[in-house]
Amino acid sequence: MSEIRFLAQACCDAVPAMAGLDTDTKAALLRDMAAALEARSADVLAANAQDMAQAAAKGVQGAMLDRLRLDEARVAAIANALREVAELPDPVGQVTRRETRPNGLAVERVRIPLGVVAMIYEARPNVTADAAALCLKAGNAVILRGGSEAIHSNTAIAAALHDALRAHGLPTAAVTLMEDLRREAMVELLQLTDLVDLAIPRGGEGLIRFVAEHARVPVIKHYKGVCHLYVDRAADLDLALDLLVDGKTSRPGVCNALETLLVHRDVAVDFLQRAALTLRERGVELRGDARTCELVPDAKPAIEDDYAAEFLDLILAVRTVDSLDEAIAHIRRYGSDHTEVIATRNEAAAQHFVQAMRSAVVMVNASSRFSDGGELGLGAEIGISTTRLHAYGPMGAEALTIERFVVRGEGQVRHAQSRVR
């Protein structure tokens, strides 16, 4: 048995113990993990200092380095996130449907854990704790494969989580951190279809494509968020401007930031000139089609690639459209199925837009920045899916479960001739 299969087998063997935990025990375990993390804070910070030194020696700088960095406040934030997950409702055991069939069979749909979840991620060490917590909340075991740049931090955090597992008499393999970070090892893990139920990659598009291409186990992912705001002819333009500024500037580096603005021609003169002024003050570069560039002299001409781009920066692609349907056609062509927004006071236009969109999240008169598990009421988020299967949009603990059938009878048989009595 290879080392990777051995690890995955141990994690799989931990599934029944984790799946069988009751709600209170899981909550206590997660709170104890938070406490263990705080108790090991000095170890975690020392490990993180090693990672930081290594990264600095490799020339990593700026935002990349900041994502890797831990300090006491960030460790406390990770511990608090564990405590928040502890308080969330437990999806396991929820009865989602209940029906009595004409023959008296009581048929229920009941949530059970998925089993073994493999998280593949980069840089941010907090994912080690966050992902483990949500997986455990849903009664799963988890294999964590973080990036080499954070290996010391991740190992120290996992050690704290293991302290709590041990204190509860649970197998530490329920939270398995892969230390072999070779790509071949990851590929081997992603092909263990008999042991791993789901892989969730989180990170840059390159990592996600690598996972999708090499996995034989199911993968839930999103590559990018090319989110659109369509300002309808019937939009409240003040409201639309708020959505635009929030969507583009409140945190441009995240997947639910706006990347493209579509404006109906009837309101283009008014809206684009006001928007240009406001966005210019906030340092946003506009890249527009010909009509937009006429109205906004300092906009640069957009090339086609701009409409498919996830800029993750203070850049906005803009297009003036002749109709709602032209906006819909644009989003169908260039969109990433993540989040789309319409600003309109016309209910029929809103309904038509919602119905025509196939994206995971569709907003009417609200900022794309709300496309987030916490904001949409899931409590916490393990990722966002644009895979049109199982979970679509922000994924919380419930997305780490599956509904199965539990049927209770009194000796019903399907063929009367089978009856011996």
Add this chain to the structure above:
Amino acid sequence: MSEIRFLAQACCDAVPAMAGLDTDTKAALLRDMAAALEARSADVLAANAQDMAQAAAKGVQGAMLDRLRLDEARVAAIANALREVAELPDPVGQVTRRETRPNGLAVERVRIPLGVVAMIYEARPNVTADAAALCLKAGNAVILRGGSEAIHSNTAIAAALHDALRAHGLPTAAVTLMEDLRREAMVELLQLTDLVDLAIPRGGEGLIRFVAEHARVPVIKHYKGVCHLYVDRAADLDLALDLLVDGKTSRPGVCNALETLLVHRDVAVDFLQRAALTLRERGVELRGDARTCELVPDAKPAIEDDYAAEFLDLILAVRTVDSLDEAIAHIRRYGSDHTEVIATRNEAAAQHFVQAMRSAVVMVNASSRFSDGGELGLGAEIGISTTRLHAYGPMGAEALTIERFVVRGEGQVRHAQSRVR
């Protein structure tokens, strides 16, 4: 563009038209498909005669040949199945959850179609109509790849479905029948991750493994059904005997038939001797462990492979166990995650069994033969999933949809500083 990509692209282009159909139009379309099939009955039977002649010439016989055969009654049954799907509830547009967030955002989860479903199947021509109907019911487009042995029948059935699509002004590509039956063409289809949302293979284990191994698109499948009946020490033995006879003999060739009987030692003497007598009358061969063979002299000794086998025949593997937990361990080791049954009057034992099983369907005091979409209230079934993702157990029209988020606001922004007004 290759021919396969061209077909799949046309099917994908049909998605918005199908997804936008209202409930009444979809029902009318399905009823018109039934009528068109009846109108083309003579063509379908002539085409089937070609398939039958070809199969006979190849030496196909018995059950295989019977599965391929159509006659007027079977065509009428296919048409009636279309009418039944027409009457089922429409899953599209169903609001599954609704919540107002503290900031006033109204968050709904709403079912939308998956998109393009690829059905890969063998022999039975009725799957062409059944699968198309369920896919369309859920607003999807479908690519059908049947077996070469049924190609004439499938083509004639698809022609009838196309008549109805045309009569409704809908693209016939919404039901695309692949005529290129080379394995390479199937593999190409299964790798079109940008066009195909889900593949569902139905047929023998060989076909399903081939699909699972070559697909890059998500696959929902089950390989086999090794269903267990555990007769607890607290079982009503008369009731347990009914479940055993129904599970093993009412239709041994299907996936929800029983394959293994586990009996608690405390009731083994009574139960096994009665069971052996009854099953012997019905022509069932028993393969047992040493204790079973002692109690049932004409049982053959079981080898380990018998416990993992899906016999699909009048053969039953039997084992005497010392405890409920030994039964659970046996099923965890040899089971296929399909359907497991416990016969017991002890509620604690039933609960422990249900909780310990990870299978898609768990029955208490009911026959495994009820593990079927129609019997469990789904109306119709496109397949049974033992893939622990998206759908688990029998899959109906709802399993061909996905829940997405629809959010309505009044200009809410995530960061107050974004507000321009």
